Structures are given as C-alpha cells and as structure tokens.
Amino acid sequence: MKHALTALVLLASPAxxxxxxxxxxxxxxxxxxHYGVVEISxxxxxxNARSQLERRLDGTGWQLxxxxxxxxxxxxxxxxxxxxNFFLRF
Structure with missing residues (x-):
C-alpha cells in the first residue's frame, strides 16, 4: 500500500x-x-540564468x-x- 501511494504521488506531480x-x-x-542558447536548471x-551562465563561461574567454x-x-x-555553434554549447 505504501509503495502504491508513493507511485501515485509521483504520477500526480507535474513534470x-x-x-x-x-x-x-x-x-x-x-x-x-556571439549569441547563444543554453539549458538552465x-x-x-x-x-538564475545569468548566474549559471557566468559560471559556465568563466575560464572560457567569453564574458556574458x-x-x-x-x-x-x-x-x-x-x-x-x-x-x-553556440546552440546548447555551454
């Protein structure tokens, strides 16, 4: 029963x-x-995108x-x- 309830909660949660x-x-x-596109969390x-991009670009020679x-x-x-070439590169 506990496993079924856990599975039901997971299925009901929006992706x-x-x-x-x-x-x-x-x-x-x-x-x-350059102009680029990245996936962010x-x-x-x-x-949040700015923060993640600054970290990803650090050390690459590119400045956001x-x-x-x-x-x-x-x-x-x-x-x-x-x-x-900068589509989902970083």
Missing amino acids: QAACYADYKAKQDDPLRL EPCNRN LNVVSVFDESGLDERRGSAG
Whole structure:
C-alpha cells in the first residue's frame, strides 16, 4: 500500500518543463561577439540564468553581456539558426 501511494504521488506531480535562456557574450582583443542558447536548471528566470551562465563561461574567454530571455522548449527551433555553434554549447 505504501509503495502504491508513493507511485501515485509521483504520477500526480507535474513534470518540470525544460528551461532555456538566450544570451549575448563577448571576447576582447580582438573583439568577438556571439549569441547563444543554453539549458538552465530551475528556477526559470533571468537572474538564475545569468548566474549559471557566468559560471559556465568563466575560464572560457567569453564574458556574458546579457541574458536576452528565458523560455521553454517551444522557443528552441526559432533560435537554433541564430545561435549556430553556440546552440546548447555551454
């Protein structure tokens, strides 16, 4: 009975939707810019995306300029071409 109740609770819990952010970053000397898309963990907001991106980009030579937006998987296809090699790279 206990196992059935646990399974029922798990099935009734809403699934967490994937969260993504698009961003702009730069390198200096020479100046290079890129636009990218990353998957981020919850909570799905710009402040959390900024924090995660700054850690991921640290040591790569790229500096985060800004988080453009956060979105779910429905926004991935429209951004894939613009992000190019930086689509889900970091």
